[in-house]
Amino acid sequence: MSRLFTLIFFCTIAIRSAAIDVKSFGAVGDGRHIDSPAINAAIDRTAKDGGGTVVLTEGVYLCHSIHLQSNITLRIEKGAVIKAAPVTETEGYDEAEPNESKYQDFGHSHWHNSLIWGENLHHVTLEGEGLIDGTDVLQRGTPRRTDGPTIANKAVALRDCQHVSIRGLNFLRCGHFALLLTGVDDLLIENVLCDTNRDGFDIDCCERVLVRNCRVNTINDDAIVLKCSYALGHPKPTEHVLIEDCEVSGYDVGTLFDGTRTTLAEKAPDGDGPTGRIKLGTESNGGFRHITIRRCRFNHCRGLALETVDGAEMKDIRVNDLTMTDICNSLMSPMPTVAMPV
Numbered sequence: 001m002s003r004l005f006t007l008i009f010f011c012t013i014a015i016r017s018a019a020i021d022v023k024s025f026g027a028v029g030d031g032r033h034i035d036s037p038a039i040n041a042a043i044d045r046t047a048k049d050g051g052g053t054v055v056l057t058e059g060v061y062l063c064h065s066i067h068l069q070s071n072i073t074l075r076i077e078k079g080a081v082i083k084a085a086p087v088t089e090t091e092g093y094d095e096a097e098p099n100e101s102k103y104q105d106f107g108h109s110h111w112h113n114s115l116i117w118g119e120n121l122h123h124v125t126l127e128g129e130g131l132i133d134g135t136d137v138l139q140r141g142t143p144r145r146t147d148g149p150t151i152a153n154k155a156v157a158l159r160d161c162q163h164v165s166i167r168g169l170n171f172l173r174c175g176h177f178a179l180l181l182t183g184v185d186d187l188l189i190e191n192v193l194c195d196t197n198r199d200g201f202d203i204d205c206c207e208r209v210l211v212r213n214c215r216v217n218t219i220n221d222d223a224i225v226l227k228c229s230y231a232l233g234h235p236k237p238t239e240h241v242l243i244e245d246c247e248v249s250g251y252d253v254g255t256l257f258d259g260t261r262t263t264l265a266e267k268a269p270d271g272d273g274p275t276g277r278i279k280l281g282t283e284s285n286g287g288f289r290h291i292t293i294r295r296c297r298f299n300h301c302r303g304l305a306l307e308t309v310d311g312a313e314m315k316d317i318r319v320n321d322l323t324m325t326d327i328c329n330s331l332m333s334p335m336p337t338v339a340m341p342v
Contacts (some may be wrong), residue, residue: 002149017074019053020046022061029059034085036063043069051123054238056080056130065152068118076169081267084111084115084137084152092149100233106142107176107190108204108231113143113150118158125165126156131172138175140198140220153316155182155196158230162186171195172257177202182231194223195257200248204229205236205286211243217256219265219274223248223301226279228286228312229261239289243278243296250274250301250328261301273328280314281307289315300325 020042039054039061041276046052051071058079066082068074076082087093094117096110111117115134132155139153148336149207153173160183171178173193178196181187182204192214194200200216203209204227210326216223224246228238249252249281250273268275278296280288298304302326308314 005008012200018053020053021057023057027056027059027060027061029037029056030181031060031062033062034064034091035061036066036085039063040067041071043067043074047072056082056128063115064092065112065114066116068116068121068158069312070121071123073125073127074116075099076128076132078129080128082115082130084133084134084155086137087151089148093152094134095150095247096143099231104229104231104283107153108180108182108202108227108229111180111182112153112160113152114154115152115174116156117154119160119164121158121161121164123163124158124161125167126169127165127167129170130173131170132156132178133172134174135172138173141176154331156180158182158184164186164188165190166271167191169193170257171200173197173253180204181206182229183236184209192216193257194218195254197253198220200224202227203238203241204283205232205238207237207239209238209241211241211246213245215247215249215256217249217251217253217278219253219278220268221249221275222279223276224278225281226288226291227281227283228288229283230285231283235286237287237289239287239291241291243291243293245295246278247297247299248276248301249299251299270336272302276301277303277305279305279307280317280328281305281312282309284308285310285316286310287313288311288317289318291316292318293322295321296323298322298327300326301328303327 025042027035047069051072062085096113099109129264143151153176156281198221
């Protein structure tokens with residue numbers, strides 16, 4: 001556990017500098033203007049000044065791709081919304097970068113075609129009580145190329161980063177991935193609410209990870225999923241991970257966010273019951289080691305899955321104190337509440 005204490009220390013270091021309001025760089029926040037150029041300008045200036053906090057105050061900020069940089073805290077305050085902007089004939093998201101991997105699907109192999117992304121960064125924080133909203137814009141799967149600008153399929157995508165914190169935010173209908181975190185070491189995700197239409201948190205080839213006090217609702221796919229894929233072009237384990245005090249579920253999309261928690265949809269796209277689980281796999285070749293899952297709650301979903309489909313080693317996987325309610329099998333037969341004591 002000493003490595004996790006080190007993680008917490010690094011992830012909670014605050015960068016001491018004045019906060020920069022994106023409106024001072026021309027952002028409007030009226031839900032009509034495209035504000036990503038102004039937000040990127042604020043991030044760029046703050047990074048050039050040595051780092052600091054970039055703030056979005058109350059408003060709806062229509063955005064295409066936002067580019068994170070090292071030593072930056074992006075604070076989305078209560079009442080502020082980063083809203084995925086529609087693609088027009090002239091404006092869209094960043095194009096997917098080249099990736100030579102022959103062993104990955106498109107979604108796992110690209111990061112730039114996202115609402116918010118960063119690569120080869122350190123000391124990055126996303127925080128606040130605001131909302132990242134991909135409703136009706138971010139795609140559920142592989143974006144199809146058109147003759148015009150690129151569309152996106154992820155809310156936040158990070159590759160090869162260190163010392164990353166994601167705290168307090170809300171995510172709604174975020175496409176294929178709400179969080180795609182690949183090769184991100186010393187990672188903290190806490191107090192996050194995610195209600196989305198595909199994967200919630202994809203933590204892939206990451207070391208020293210703490211996920212705590214999060215609520216993730218994903219009827220159509222996995223909620224909190226650890227992977228060790230080949231997306232980096234070489235095997236890398238996912239190890240030293242603690243997931244604690246989290247709730248995962250498979251309620252209808254958007255109904256955890258609005259509080260209604262409805263269960264009208266009976267099946268996920270694969271024809272089985274609501275997904276919404278915590279899972280190791282499916283992509284798995286670098287190995288899973290030293291993983292602890294404790295004090296988590298599973299509601300109206302498929303529960304817990306440990307999968308090593310690609311032959312990865314699983315070593316020192318510890319699971320305790322889980323509560324499962326209305327766990328659905330392939331026939332959608334409800335099960336009684338099951339408590340798994342320590």
